[in-house]
Amino acid sequence: xxxxxxxxxxxxxxxxxxxxxxxxxxxxxxxxxxxxxxxxxxxxxxxxxxxxxxxxxxxxxxxxxxxxxxxxxxxxxxxxxxxxxxxxxxxxxxxxxxxxxxxxxxxxxxxxxxxxxxxxxxxxxxxxxxxxxxxxxxxxxxxxxxxxxxxxxxxxxxxxxxxxxxxxxxxxxxxxxxxxxxxxxxxxxxxxxxxxxxxxxxxxxxxxxxxxxxxxxxxxxxxxxxxxxxxxxxxxxxxxxxxxxxxxxxxxxxxxxxxxxxxxxxxxxxxxxxxxxxxxxxxxxxxxxxxxxxxxxxxxxxxxxxxxxxxxxxxxxxxxxxxxxxxxxxxxxxxxxxxxxxxxxxxxxxxxxxxxxxxxxxxxxxxxxxxxxxxxxxxxxxxxxxxxxxxxxxxxxxxxxxxxxxxxxxx
Ligand SMILES: [Zn+2]
Ligand SMILES: [Zn+2]
Numbered sequence: 001x002x003x004x005x006x007x008x009x010x011x012x013x014x015x016x017x018x019x020x021x022x023x024x025x026x027x028x029x030x031x032x033x034x035x036x037x038x039x040x041x042x043x044x045x046x047x048x049x050x051x052x053x054x055x056x057x058x059x060x061x062x063x064x065x066x067x068x069x070x071x072x073x074x075x076x077x078x079x080x081x082x083x084x085x086x087x088x089x090x091x092x093x094x095x096x097x098x099x100x101x102x103x104x105x106x107x108x109x110x111x112x113x114x115x116x117x118x119x120x121x122x123x124x125x126x127x128x129x130x131x132x133x134x135x136x137x138x139x140x141x142x143x144x145x146x147x148x149x150x151x152x153x154x155x156x157x158x159x160x161x162x163x164x165x166x167x168x169x170x171x172x173x174x175x176x177x178x179x180x181x182x183x184x185x186x187x188x189x190x191x192x193x194x195x196x197x198x199x200x201x202x203x204x205x206x207x208x209x210x211x212x213x214x215x216x217x218x219x220x221x222x223x224x225x226x227x228x229x230x231x232x233x234x235x236x237x238x239x240x241x242x243x244x245x246x247x248x249x250x251x252x253x254x255x256x257x258x259x260x261x262x263x264x265x266x267x268x269x270x271x272x273x274x275x276x277x278x279x280x281x282x283x284x285x286x287x288x289x290x291x292x293x294x295x296x297x298x299x300x301x302x303x304x305x306x307x308x309x310x311x312x313x314x315x316x317x318x319x320x321x322x323x324x325x326x327x328x329x330x331x332x333x334x335x336x337x338x339x340x341x342x343x344x345x346x347x348x349x350x351x352x353x354x355x356x357x358x359x360x361x362x363x364x365x366x367x368x369x370x371x372x373x374x375x376x377x378x379x380x381x382x383x384x385x386x387x388x389x390x391x392x393x394x395x396x397x398x399x400x401x402x403x404x405x406x407x408x409x410x411x
């Protein structure tokens with residue numbers, strides 16, 4: 001009896017040792033794969049900062065046309081040799097050193113992973129086959145850039161939107177850390193509610209990031225004449241007249257709104273929904289209709305200021321009701337995947353709508369752009385910790401519910 005207990009204990013001990021060794025191998029292995037991708041992206045970013053590295057890397061950039069078809073077989077083969085093979089070779093060497101120094105068997109997974117990349121790149125060079133990797137497959141970009149894993153639209157922007165951004169190759173982690181997951185440089189960005197406190201602050205910040213700003217305002221008289229933005233006046237209900245202007249816009253920021261505070265008259269209800277919800281919705285639809293052409297999905301975006309009232313009281317029932325409806329409709333429309341749609345979930349800041357705001361509009365504008373450049377799709381800027389907890393729960397549950405019970409009817 002005593003012997004069998006000892007045997008069981010020994011077997012359990014052996015199993016435990018095997019299990020922990022397996023877990024250790026797997027975690028070091030996963031770490032080495034992640035490290036490989038981080039090192040690859042850092043090397044890529046360096047190629048765009050260090051001139052002599054850039055010369056070799058540039059072979060990769062000059063090999064592709066705007067539709068990602070290759071310029072010539074020779075250019076493609078040279079890019080495979082001077083960029084892909086070189087990059088994978090450096091990574092094999094780096095991971096080999098790390099595996100030898102730290103003496104962990106799992107780390108050899110990273111070496112094998114990069115040897116596979118190296119062999120594929122060398123085969124593409126030597127055989128001249130144009131069976132390229134997924135990110136460089138030619139043809140129209142039919143999906144919007146993804147958030148965590150790099151897809152074709154994401155990487156296309158590195159080639160043709162801004163070569164000094166979008167460095168990531170597989171995971172977008174390095175771009176998120178560097179703030180290069182969205183470039184504002186040279187983009188045409190239209191903003192409604194441009195004469196308000198946040199509208200003016202965002203205009204000033206966007207200009208600092210070398211964007212071209214189009215101020216869409218129903219109050220052109222309230223705008224300073226020399227704020228650097230092109231002013232386009234519009235009227236509520238006449239959103240369709242902006243179609244031609246929105247064709248040339250990369251990012252539309254819907255930021256106008258009204259707060260009727262305690263008013264509950266029919267007029268108060270009507271203007272809250274008309275301004276905060278329906279005009280915003282009409283603008284979204286008009287802008288989405290301009291997302292045409294083979295590469296439009298990669299760069300066109302809508303940002304909607306739905307406000308913290310989506311999940312918290314704003315002590316103004318109609319403001320909350322109309323903004324919550326807008327927030328829900330944005331969640332619903334995102335399911336169509338027409339283009340990237342970000343929400344701006346903002347806490348109280350000093351403005352005409354809220355003279356008692358705690359944060360300042362320039363602070364909020366800076367924080368919005370900081371998070372947008374890190375590709376946050378839900379940009380929360382508030383001092384209220386409850387919003388950071390409640391909003392994700394509300395957003396995920398609404399998204400799931402709408403995904404199950406709604407669909408786009410294809411013609
Ligand atoms: Zn590329
Ligand atoms: Zn590059």
